[in-house]
Amino acid sequence: MQRPGKGKTPRRPGPKKASNTERDPVxxxxxxxxxxxxxxxxxxxxxxxxxxxxxxxxxxxxxxxxxxxxxxxxxxxxxxxxxxxxxxxxxxxxxxxxxxxxxxxxxxxxxxxxxxxxxxxxxxxxxxxxxxxxxxxxxxxxxxxxxxxxxxxxxxxxxxxxxxxxxxxxxxxxxRDSQQAVPKTPSSRQKPDxxxxxxxxxxxxxxxxxxxxxxxxxxxxxxxxxxxxxxxxxxxxxxxxxxxxxxxxxxxxxxxxxxxxxxxxxxxxxxxxxxxxxxxxxxxxxxxxxxxxxxxxxxxxxxxxxxxxxxxxxxxxxxxxxxxxxxxxxxxxxxxxxxxxxxxxxxxxxxxxxxxxxxxxxxxxxxxxxxxxxxxxxxxxxxxxxxxxxxxxxxxxxxxxxxxxxxxxxxxxxxxxxxxxxxxxxxxxxxxxxxxxxxxxxxxxxxxxxxxxxRPVDRPICGLAPGRRHRNQAFRDELSRRLEERGGPSNAVDDRVLMTQLIESLPDLPTCELVDPADDQTLPRLIEVLERRHQIRQMMTEQFNKTANTVKSMLQQFDSQLSAKDYFLHDQQSKLNEKDKVILSQKTEIERLEKKSKTLEYKIDILQKTTDMYEQDKRALQQELETREQRLQSELSERKRMEQRMQGVVTDTRLKWEKECERRVNAKQLEMQNKLWVKDEKLKQLKAIVTESSSGGSAPTERPEKPERPSRERDRNIQQKRSPSPLPKALPVHPKHRRSHSAGGEKWVDHKPPSNLELDTVMQPIIPNAIKVSTPSEKALSKCHKYVLRHQELASDGEIETKLIKGNVFKTRSGGQTVQFTDIETLKQECPLAPSRKRRSGSAEGPAEVEDIENRAPVASTNSSHGYQKRRKP
Structure with a gap:
C-alpha cells in the first residue's frame, strides 16, 4: 500500500456530509x-x-x-x-x-x-x-x-x-559550501546568543x-x-x-x-x-x-x-x-x-x-x-x-x-x-x-x-518489507568480517605499511658537486647510494607485484563467486518470475472470481429485494384475504340473522293480519246487527206513532214485545262488553291541547342533552315557562320548582322512544339544590302496519292507539301516569 500525496503537506479527505469521522475537542x-x-x-x-x-x-x-x-x-x-x-x-x-x-x-x-x-x-x-x-x-x-x-x-x-x-x-x-559567507564578528555591545x-x-x-x-x-x-x-x-x-x-x-x-x-x-x-x-x-x-x-x-x-x-x-x-x-x-x-x-x-x-x-x-x-x-x-x-x-x-x-x-x-x-x-x-x-x-x-x-x-488518520506505509536498514547494516558488517578472515584487507594494510617503510628507508642522495678533480670519494659514495636505492626499488617492485598478484587472485576468486551468485540470482530470479507469473495468474483468477462474486452478490441482493417485495405483497394479500373472509363471514351471519328476523316478521305479520281481518269481520257484523236493531226500533216507534194517531187520542194499546232471537241477544251482549256506548261517537275536537300534566303554571327546568334527536312528529312535549338547558346548573335550578329530563332510547322494535323524567326541586340546608324524581312520561311513535300487542291480543282495555282504517293515517299517542292525550296526525 502506498502513501498518498506527492511530497505535500498531508490533508484530510474532503468533508463528508454523513459524518462518520471521529472528532476530538480542542x-x-x-x-x-x-x-x-x-x-x-x-x-x-x-x-x-x-x-x-x-x-x-x-x-x-x-x-x-x-x-x-x-x-x-x-x-x-x-x-x-x-x-x-x-x-x-x-x-x-x-x-x-x-x-x-x-x-x-x-x-x-x-x-x-x-x-x-x-x-x-x-x-x-x-x-x-x-x-x-x-x-x-x-x-x-x-x-x-x-x-x-x-x-x-x-x-x-x-x-x-x-x-x-x-x-x-x-x-x-x-x-552551498563554496557560497558560505564568512561570519561577521559580533558587536562589542552585544553578547553572544x-x-x-x-x-x-x-x-x-x-x-x-x-x-x-x-x-x-x-x-x-x-x-x-x-x-x-x-x-x-x-x-x-x-x-x-x-x-x-x-x-x-x-x-x-x-x-x-x-x-x-x-x-x-x-x-x-x-x-x-x-x-x-x-x-x-x-x-x-x-x-x-x-x-x-x-x-x-x-x-x-x-x-x-x-x-x-x-x-x-x-x-x-x-x-x-x-x-x-x-x-x-x-x-x-x-x-x-x-x-x-x-x-x-x-x-x-x-x-x-x-x-x-x-x-x-x-x-x-x-x-x-x-x-x-x-x-x-x-x-x-x-x-x-x-x-x-x-x-x-x-x-x-x-x-x-x-x-x-x-x-x-x-x-x-x-x-x-x-x-x-x-x-x-x-x-x-x-x-x-x-x-x-x-x-x-x-x-x-x-x-x-x-x-x-x-481526528487525524494514520498514514499507510509503503509496501516494502520492514527492517531494510537493519539488514543492510548487518550485510555490511558480515562482509567486512569475512574479508578480514580471508586476510585480504589485513594483508593489503601490511603491504602498504611495508611500502611506506621502504620508501622512508630510501637513503638521501649525497652532494654531487665536484670541486676537486682529484676527488675520489664523491662518485663512489653516489654510486653506493644509487645501488642501494636500486635494490630498495627492486624490493618495492617485487612487493608490489606480489600484492598485485594477491589482489588479482582475490579479484578472480570474487569474480567466480560473483558469477556463481549471479547464476544463483538468475536462477532465483527465473523462479521468482515463474512464481510471479503464477501469482499474476492467480491474482487474475482471484480478480475474476471477485468480480464474479460481486456480480453474484449483486444478483443475490436483487433477488433478496425481489423476494422481500413478493413476501410483503404476499403478506398484504393474505391480510386482505383474511379481512375479506372475515367480512364475508360477518355478512353471511348477518344475512342469516336477517333471514331469520324476516321470517319471524313475516310470520308475525301474517298472524297479525289474520287476527285483524277476523276482528274487522266481527266488527262489521256487529255494526250491521246494530243497524238492523236501530231500524227495528225506529219501525217500532213509527208504528206506535201511527197507532196513536189512528186511535184518536185513546190510550195506546201496548203491543206485546216480540221475543228476540237468541242470536241477537248474544250479539247485543258482546257489543255491550266491547263498547261502553251502544253507538260509536266521534272523538271531541278541542281547539287547544295540553300534551301532559307538565303544562301547569310552575316553572320548569327543561334539560335536553345535546345528543337528543329531533323527531319529525307532532307528538312533541310542550313545556311552557321552561328554562331550556343542555347541562343542569345551580343557577337554573334555583329559579324553578320543577325539573324534567328528556331521555331517548331505542325500543324493542327499533323505533326511538322518548322518556320525560320529571321531578321536584328542593333547596338543601347548605344552600344548594336537589331534585326528587316523581314521574316518568313515555312518548313513542309506532307504525300502523305494526299493531301493538294489546291490539293484536284483542284486549278492549284502554286503547293506546287510534287508527283511521279508511285513510290509513297513523296516530301517535302518549301514555303517562296522568292519563292519555291523543291527536290525529293530519
Whole structure:
C-alpha cells in the first residue's frame, strides 16, 4: 500500500456530509504564573488539577444583590505556579511531537493577557527551556541516526517537497559550501546568543521510541511574525533593526524612527487547499543546536516594545513552523526511494500570540496604540471563528466562519477543518489588576473547549518489507568480517605499511658537486647510494607485484563467486518470475472470481429485494384475504340473522293480519246487527206513532214485545262488553291541547342533552315557562320548582322512544339544590302496519292507539301516569 500525496503537506479527505469521522475537542490547558511581588492581590485560586476559581477584587466584589462574585472554570489540566517547563512539555507538547514523527500535523498556541507568561512558556529562559526548544530536542534525539544528507529533500515554492538524487544533492552541498559567507564578528555591545546547552540540561532530554527505522528524515524550520495584520519573514536576509531583551544582550527597548520594515508576505492556497506563506524561507537543519541558532536569528528580529504592563511586550504574533519530511528507503535499504509519491510532510506550528490589553491601562499612543488595536482585532476574530464553529457543530447550522478577517485565523484555517490536533495553553496572571481581562480570557477558553476537530488518520506505509536498514547494516558488517578472515584487507594494510617503510628507508642522495678533480670519494659514495636505492626499488617492485598478484587472485576468486551468485540470482530470479507469473495468474483468477462474486452478490441482493417485495405483497394479500373472509363471514351471519328476523316478521305479520281481518269481520257484523236493531226500533216507534194517531187520542194499546232471537241477544251482549256506548261517537275536537300534566303554571327546568334527536312528529312535549338547558346548573335550578329530563332510547322494535323524567326541586340546608324524581312520561311513535300487542291480543282495555282504517293515517299517542292525550296526525 502506498502513501498518498506527492511530497505535500498531508490533508484530510474532503468533508463528508454523513459524518462518520471521529472528532476530538480542542485541548485547552491553563498555566498560572507566580505573582510579581508579595504585595499584589491574587484573584485566581487553583481548586483542583482541572479547575480554577476566580475571586473578584475588592472594588468589584459586590453585585446587585451585594453578594461576592466567584466563578469556576474547568480545563483539561491546570498547571500551578510550581509547574516546571519539563512537566508542561510532557503533558502538552510531547504528544504533538510524536504525532509529527508519525505524519500527523499539530497546532499549539499560547493565549492570554499581556504579561501572563506566554513567551516564557513557549521560548523559556537560560536553564528553563520552553516548549519550542524541547520539541526540537525531542525531534533530533528521535530521528538523529536516520537523517538524510543535506539537500536530498528540497522544498519547492508551492508548499510541496521534492527528492533529489545523491549526485544532485552532492553538487548542491558543494555549491552551498563554496557560497558560505564568512561570519561577521559580533558587536562589542552585544553578547553572544544563548546556546542550546544553556536552555535544556542533558537529564531532561526526551526521545520517541516509535520511529520507523526504514525511513530517512529531514527537518525544515521557518519563522514568521504577523504584525499589524501583515506577515513578515523573520529568517529573510534583509536589513533589520531589532530590539532584543536585555538578558539576550540587547540594548534598551527603544526603536529607531528610521526603521523601514521589510516586504510583507502573502497567503496562498496550494492544490490540496492548504494555506501557506508564499516566499517564506525554509531552512534545513541537521541538529538541535543548528535549529536553535536559526530560531534566535529570527527571534532577534521580532518586534517587542516597552509598555506600562510589560517591559518586553510582544507586539506581534509569532509562528515557528517545524516541517518533517520523510521518505522510505529502497528495497536494499541503502538509499532513499526515488518516488515522490512516497514522500510525506508533516508540520508542527508553535504560535506565540500577542497579549490582549486595554489601552486605558497601557496608555498607548501612536504606533503602540495602532499595534494594540490590531492585536485585539485579530484576537477578536479568533474568538468569533471559535463561536461560529461551536454553533455550527452544536446547532447543526452552516454559517460561514470568518477565517479571512484576520491573517492568524486564515493561516490556520486547515487545522480547524481537520488537518491535525489543536492545543491551546491559556496563561493567567493572578494579579487582581488583570481580573476583567482574565474573565474574558476564561470565557473564550471555556467556549473553545466545546469546538471539535476531526481526528487525524494514520498514514499507510509503503509496501516494502520492514527492517531494510537493519539488514543492510548487518550485510555490511558480515562482509567486512569475512574479508578480514580471508586476510585480504589485513594483508593489503601490511603491504602498504611495508611500502611506506621502504620508501622512508630510501637513503638521501649525497652532494654531487665536484670541486676537486682529484676527488675520489664523491662518485663512489653516489654510486653506493644509487645501488642501494636500486635494490630498495627492486624490493618495492617485487612487493608490489606480489600484492598485485594477491589482489588479482582475490579479484578472480570474487569474480567466480560473483558469477556463481549471479547464476544463483538468475536462477532465483527465473523462479521468482515463474512464481510471479503464477501469482499474476492467480491474482487474475482471484480478480475474476471477485468480480464474479460481486456480480453474484449483486444478483443475490436483487433477488433478496425481489423476494422481500413478493413476501410483503404476499403478506398484504393474505391480510386482505383474511379481512375479506372475515367480512364475508360477518355478512353471511348477518344475512342469516336477517333471514331469520324476516321470517319471524313475516310470520308475525301474517298472524297479525289474520287476527285483524277476523276482528274487522266481527266488527262489521256487529255494526250491521246494530243497524238492523236501530231500524227495528225506529219501525217500532213509527208504528206506535201511527197507532196513536189512528186511535184518536185513546190510550195506546201496548203491543206485546216480540221475543228476540237468541242470536241477537248474544250479539247485543258482546257489543255491550266491547263498547261502553251502544253507538260509536266521534272523538271531541278541542281547539287547544295540553300534551301532559307538565303544562301547569310552575316553572320548569327543561334539560335536553345535546345528543337528543329531533323527531319529525307532532307528538312533541310542550313545556311552557321552561328554562331550556343542555347541562343542569345551580343557577337554573334555583329559579324553578320543577325539573324534567328528556331521555331517548331505542325500543324493542327499533323505533326511538322518548322518556320525560320529571321531578321536584328542593333547596338543601347548605344552600344548594336537589331534585326528587316523581314521574316518568313515555312518548313513542309506532307504525300502523305494526299493531301493538294489546291490539293484536284483542284486549278492549284502554286503547293506546287510534287508527283511521279508511285513510290509513297513523296516530301517535302518549301514555303517562296522568292519563292519555291523543291527536290525529293530519
Amino acid at each position: 485541548g485547552v490547558y491553563c498555566r498560572i504564573r507566580p505573582l510579581g511581588s508579595e504585595d499584589e492581590e491574587c484573584c485566581v485560586e487553583m481548586i483542583s488539577s482541572t479547575t480554577i476559581q476566580l475571586h473578584a477584587p475588592d472594588g468589584l466584589k459586590a453585585n446587585r444583590n451585594g453578594e461576592y462574585k466567584e466563578t469556576q472554570y474547568s480545563f483539561k489540566k491546570v498547571f500551578g505556579i510550581n509547574t516546571t517547563q519539563l512537566e508542561l512539555f510532557e503533558d502538552v507538547a510531547k504528544p504533538l511531537v510524536e504525532d509529527l514523527i508519525h505524519c500527523k500535523n499539530g497546532l499549539l498556541f499560547t493565549y492570554g493577557v499581556t504579561g501572563s507568561g506566554k513567551t516564557f512558556t513557549m521560548t523559556g529562559s537560560p536553564g528553563e527551556g520552553g516548549l519550542l526548544p524541547r520539541s526540537l530536542d525531542m525531534i533530533f534525539n528521535s530521528i538523529g541516526p536516520f537523517q538524510a544528507k543535506r539537500f536530498v529533500f528540497k522544498p519547492d515554492d508551492k508548499n510541496a517537497m521534492e527528492i533529489q538524487s545523491q549526485v544532485d544533492a552532492l553538487l548542491e552541498r558543494q555549491k 544563548p546556546e542550546f546547552a544553556d536552555m535544556i540540561s542533558p537529564d531532561e532530554a526526551c526521545k520517541s521510541e516509535n520511529v520507523d527505522e526504514d525511513g530517512c528524515y529531514s527537518v525544515f524550520v521557518s519563522y514568521i511574525e504577523i504584525y499589524n495584520n501583515y506577515i513578515y519573514d523573520l529568517l529573510e536576509d534583509a536589513p533589520y533593526d531589532p530590539i532584543r531583551p536585555k538578558w539576550l544582550g540587547g540594548s534598551t527597548p527603544v526603536r529607531s524612527n528610521e526603521y523601514v520594515p521589510p516586504q510583507s508576505k502573502i497567503l496562498r492556497e496550494d492544490q490540496n487547499h492548504n494555506m501557506y506563506v508564499a516566499g517564506c524561507t525554509e531552512v534545513e537543519v541537521k541538529s538541535t543546536e543548528e535549529a536553535f541558532e536559526v530560531f534566535w536569528k529570527g527571534q532577534k528580529k521580532r518586534r517587542i516594545a516597552n509598555t506600562q504592563l510589560n517591559r518586553e511586550s510582544s507586539r506581534s504574533h509569532s509562528v515557528f513552523t517545524i516541517k518533517l519530511a520523510q521518505a522510505p528507503l529502497d528495497a536494499d535499504g541503502d538509499h532513499i526511494l526515488q518516488d515522490k509519491n512516497q514522500v510525506n510532510v508533516s508540520q508542527l506550528c508553535l504560535v506565540d500570540l500577542a497579549g490582549s490589553e486595554r489601552t486605558n491601562r497601557t496608555r498607548a499612543e501612536g504606533s503602540r496604540l495602532r499595534e494594540a488595536g490590531n492585536i485585539n482585532q485579530s484576537l477578536m476574530t479568533l474568538r468569533t471563528c471559535m463561536e461560529v464553529l461551536r454553533e455550527n457543530q452544536m446547532c447543526g447550522t452552516n454559517k460561514m466562519v470568518p477565517y479571512r478577517d484576520s491573517k492568524v485565523t486564515h493561516l490556520f484555517k486547515n487545522y480547524f477543518d481537520g488537518e491535525g490536533k489543536v492545543r491551546m495553553i491559556v496563561c493567567v496572571n493572578p494579579n487582581a489588576d488583570d481580573y476583567e481581562e482574565t474573565v474574558l480570557v476564561m470565557r473564550f477558553a471555556e467556549m473553545t473547549q466545546e469546538v471539535e476537530v476531526a
